[in-house]
Amino acid sequence: MKLRAWPDSLFGRLVMILAVGMFAGQLLTSTIWFETHDNRTLEIPARLFASRLADTVRLLQHAPDATARDAIVTQLSDARYRLQWTDAPQPVQQTSLAKRTVSDLITGVIRRRLGEPIDVRLIDAELRDEEHKHKGILSLFDSRMPTGDFHVQMKLPDGRWLDAQANEGQAGMLSEPGSLVFDYLVRIYLLRFVAICVLAFVAVRFAVQPLRDLARAADALGRNIYRPPLPVSGPLEVRSAAMSFNSMQRQLTESFAGRARFLTAVSHDLRSPLTRLRLRVEMLPDPQWRDRLRGDLDDMEAMVRATLDAVQGIEVTEARHEIDLDSMLEGLAEDAREAGHAVTVEGRAARPVAGYPRNLKRCLQNLLDNAIRYGGEASIHVVDDGRAVRVAIRDNGPGIPDETMLARAFEPYFRGNAGRADGTGASGGTGLGLTIAQSIAATHGGTLTLRNRTAGGLEAELVLPRDV
The missing domain is CATH 3.30.565.10 (Histidine kinase-like ATPase, C-terminal domain)
Structure with missing residues (x-):
């Protein structure tokens, strides 16, 4: 049996269109799931980084002079937490929803810790796997403890701009890549795909049922033109088709009835001339010709009766x-x-x-x-x-x-x-x-x-x- 990529029936096509369309829509919106998990994975490192940066700003605010502030910046900097002064901030590029969420999180933590508004600009934020490689979203699936890389520039009360770059971990918390894959593939795609298919089967079967009734009625009409009219129900298009079907049935019924009446009239009208011919045949003096003409007249009457009988015999005028x-x-x-x-x-x-x-x-x-x-x-x-x-x-x-x-x-x-x-x-x-x-x-x-x-x-x- 040859498999068809495109179903032949309207039912199969509608189910495929719904299932493929919904599944494609799910694929396009799956970025929301990724961004949600990306934000959740970046949340702990972002809070740690923001708290550390707020403490740094507090120390710098209490420093007596610029020399002391420079010394603090130098002392606090290390391989995972790099601080430096910058003359002007870098322009912030158009960022994704995930980065805007991280930016709001970091800004909020710093402002709450310091108790005053402060200009904080997030230049970049992304995940690294356990090998310290940037893999973006894939870090969610191949690393049990991904870390976050952050690059922030902030304006201090004295007007100077501080550039901070840091790499923060998960504070000891572990994630399970296997459970994430299972959650993503099974819960989001498999379960939803099954639910979509079931919904499509039920909904489409309900939607095309009037069409199936119409097809069965058309098939039954060929066997019995006097069958009951098709119920007018369902969507507007199906109701319109049902009314057209019933109108066609009425026209066919009237046409067959007219044909039967015509043949009956012809049969009746032929009897008078046939009767006259029989009388005239009997008046012929030649017996041989009388016999021949009688046979011809018998054949004519038999043909007329058989034709009328045939029309009446194949018409269905009773219930099944x-x-x-x-x-x-x-x-x-x-x-x-x-x-x-x-x-x-x-x-x-x-x-x-x-x-x-x-x-x-x-x-x-x-x-x-x-x-x-x-x-x-x-x-x-x-x-x-x-x-x-x-x-x-x-x-x-x-x-x-x-x-x-x-x-x-x-x-x-x-x-x-x-x-x-x-x-x-x-x-x-x-x-x-x-x-x-x-x-x-x-x-x-x-x-x-x-x-x-x-x-x-x-x-x-x-x-x-x-x-x-």
């Missing part, structure tokens, strides 16, 4: 019911036996089948009549596999050896070769029986196929699915 197929077949077989024909029934349906009783009986009657007409007798075989019921009606007649004619047997007014009709001396009929039977089979969502039997004769197999 559960049909006892076994009883129906036995009744048809018994009627045939009473008429002097040998008909047997083998096999049974496991349970009733859903369908239209009058139409289904017409279909089976036509198939049985064909088998009796061309074979003199018939056998009915029923097989029920749980998914469908197969009814095979077999005869012992000449069959239809020509495969081309076998394929055309369902065409209206088409009759098999003369050999099949003459095998029993019976009339070949009007050629509408199989056409009607096939239409009724399609109305039930089933199929009707013909095949020549190996032992001779023809088999007509009607398949009625149960899930329609």
Whole structure:
């Protein structure tokens, strides 16, 4: 089975669009999570640095003169805490939200410790791993005790600018990179992705349900044009489609009703001229011509009746019911036996089948009549596999050896070769029986196929699915 990257169904496409869109949005907003953890990891070093810097400023404020202040700066400086005077502050570049948070934290601590406002400018702040390498956010995942690098410039009360650079640790606190990875991948992505998929499945299934109802109604319309109208519910677009569908159904119903009325009128109107022709035929002096014209008139009347019968036979004008197929077949077989024909029934349906009783009986009657007409007798075989019921009606007649004619047997007014009709001396009929039977089979969502039997004769197999 070939996997499709883009689903074929509307349901699958909407689910994919929602899931991918939400997941992409999560990826874009994941920087918030990183900045939150970055800020939390930088918080302790920033507080330590700010407290140390506040103590330094307090010492410098109590120094008697500039020489003493220079000495304090020199004495306090070391490899992890470097102090120097600067003539002018560096310009502060546009910083990220994390750095602005750290800047506010450091400024707040210093001002609270000193008890007075002071101009503090954060030049830079970032994390280092345990190897003292700058890895940015990755330091959260590969170091148990990342440290913070800070660069601050501040203006002292005497107007001089002090430049301070420091590297502060976590005051002995350890972080677990594994737990951070688990928290990031599982809690933020996996759980949310699963929740998004579940929500998308439920929401999309609810949203497309009216469309599925519309598709089922369209499929059922092909089998029964007189089915109840589709309920008008759901979103505006679906309601509009349902109303259009119901309008189309009404138009089709009226069209078929008009066609039936037209054919009925034609049949009625033809009877008068046919009756006059019969009277005139009887007045002909030549008996041979009278017989020929009688036969032609009989054929014309039979054709008119068959055409009207065909139109009425394939129309569904009753509700769908559960049909006892076994009883129906036995009744048809018994009627045939009473008429002097040998008909047997083998096999049974496991349970009733859903369908239209009058139409289904017409279909089976036509198939049985064909088998009796061309074979003199018939056998009915029923097989029920749980998914469908197969009814095979077999005869012992000449069959239809020509495969081309076998394929055309369902065409209206088409009759098999003369050999099949003459095998029993019976009339070949009007050629509408199989056409009607096939239409009724399609109305039930089933199929009707013909095949020549190996032992001779023809088999007509009607398949009625149960899930329609």
